[in-house]
Amino acid sequence: MRYDAGMKNDSLANAPIALLGGLSVEQFLNEYWQKKPLLVRQAIPGFKGLLSPDELAGLACEDDVQSRLVSIKKNRWQVESGPFDEARFNRLPEQDWTLLVQGVNHHLPEAAELLQQFAFIPYARLDDLMVSFAPDAGGVGPHFDSYDVFLLQGEGQRRWRISEQDDLSLVPDAPLRILQNFVTEQEWVLEPGDMLYLPPHVAHWGIAVGNAMTYSIGFRAPSAQELASEFLNFLQDRLKLTGMYADPGLQQQVHPAEIGKEMLEQVAGMLNRIRWQSEDVTAFLGHYLSEPKPHIVFDAADDLDETEFQELLTEQGLALDAKTQMLFHGHTFFINGEQFDVPAAQLAFWTQFANQRQVGPEWFDDGQLQDEALLQRLHDWYQAGYVWID
Numbered sequence: 584m585r586y587d588a589g590m591k592n593d594s595l596a597n598a599p600i601a602l603l604g605g606l607s608v609e610q611f612l613n614e615y616w617q618k619k620p621l622l623v624r625q626a627i628p629g630f631k632g633l634l635s636p637d638e639l640a641g642l643a644c645e646d647d648v649q650s651r652l653v654s655i656k657k658n659r660w661q662v663e664s665g666p667f668d669e670a671r672f673n674r675l676p677e678q679d680w681t682l683l684v685q686g687v688n689h690h691l692p693e694a695a696e697l698l699q700q701f702a703f704i705p706y707a708r709l710d711d712l713m714v715s716f717a718p719d720a721g722g723v724g725p726h727f728d729s730y731d732v733f734l735l736q737g738e739g740q741r742r743w744r745i746s747e748q749d750d751l752s753l754v755p756d757a758p759l760r761i762l763q764n765f766v767t768e769q770e771w772v773l774e775p776g777d778m779l780y781l782p783p784h785v786a787h788w789g790i791a792v793g794n795a796m797t798y799s800i801g802f803r804a805p806s807a808q809e810l811a812s813e814f815l816n817f818l819q820d821r822l823k824l825t826g827m828y829a830d831p832g833l834q835q836q837v838h839p840a841e842i843g844k845e846m847l848e849q850v851a852g853m854l855n856r857i858r859w860q861s862e863d864v865t866a867f868l869g870h871y872l873s874e875p876k877p878h879i880v881f882d883a884a885d886d887l888d889e890t891e892f893q894e895l896l897t898e899q900g901l902a903l904d905a906k907t908q909m910l911f912h913g914h915t916f917f918i919n920g921e922q923f924d925v926p927a928a929q930l931a932f933w934t935q936f937a938n939q940r941q942v943g944p945e946w947f948d949d950g951q952l953q954d955e956a957l958l959q960r961l962h963d964w965y966q967a968g969y970v971w972i973d
């Protein structure tokens with residue numbers, strides 16, 4: 584069966600799914616997720632990929648697409664960043680290179696649909712769909728990622744070698760992370776539709792067998808350091824500490840250049856008053872995880888006034904743009920870095936919109952959402968390209 588967003592209930596969590604090789608979501612999460620690799624033969628039977636190598640190269644030429652060309656020449660790795668000129672692809676050698684394109688789900692509706700099959704993992708963990716193309720024997724070398732990743736084979740075949748080795752030392756001075764001492768522990772050749780799940784830090788090495796395209800569904804796992812520094816950044820705009828440094832009892836110091844003990848103690852006392860609540864953490868996470876990456880550009884929709892927009896809503900419903908991230912906690916919702924609270928009466932609507940990433944016309948045509956502020960908000964987002972009339 585297919586797993587659909589928002590379908591979680593106990594019987595579905597227990598139902599075997601083909602995508603996970605007949606495991607249920609519950610079994611997969613308990614036994615494999617973040618724990619050990621899983622090879623699934625024919626996870627998506629008949630899957631041949633979603634775009635051709637030429638179309639992938641076309642995406643890599645666009646300004647708002649992140650792409651890399653990794654090549655190896657005389658044992659030296661080289662990484663070029665896109666966007667590329669079309670001419671760059673005409674000058675490529677027969678072999679020894681890989682083209683990697685990030686965020687393909689933002690540009691291809693079929694790719695966004697593919698990601699929906701992975702909705703058993705929270706959207707807050709999803710990074711993106713990266714697609715690679717390599718001619719025979721190509722690849723990006725042995726490495727490890729800090730990500731959980733499902734490596735789904737599209738066109739062609741790829742030989743995957745993996746290792747759960749502890750030695751993760753890297754080749755010094757290489758422009759990408761290449762493991763110095765990779766020791767193959769397991770090896771498989773993946774055919775179209777086969778999939779390999781890898782938890783973070785499992786060493787892997789994918790080698791194209793003939794022309795090969797791989798679809799990497801990646802889930803981010805931010806480091807504690809990254810979260811802390813982003814949180815402190817976020818907190819500084821919300822902090823309100825009263826008072827100021829004062830030293831009415833100042834005594835002359837022996838060394839005027841010395842930072843005195845009294846000064847240190849007073850400042851330490853001020854900093855110790857920095858506090859935050861769980862609402863600050865919620866707000867931070869919602870903003871941080873829903874904020875579009877800096878290169879993302881939303882395309883403005885057709886110009887519809889509010890009345891025309893409302894009319895279309897009642898006929899066709901509304902969908903989130905593929906680049907839009909909508910998340911929530913309780914009644915607090917986040918869309919592309921903006922926060923808003925929803926009234927209890929609208930919670931079912933907003934929850935469905937966030938989970939399914941679309942809402943049908945039935946929500947709008949029976950008067951249950953007759954809320955001027957809500958319609959205004961949806962219209963604003965429509966004009967910003969955050970949402971689309973389906």
Ligand code: SIN
Nearest residue numbers: 715722723789797799
């Ligand atoms: C690739 O698709 O070539 C690389 C994917 C990976 O190793 O993470």
Ligand code: CO
Nearest residue numbers: 726727728787
């Ligand atoms: Co990798």
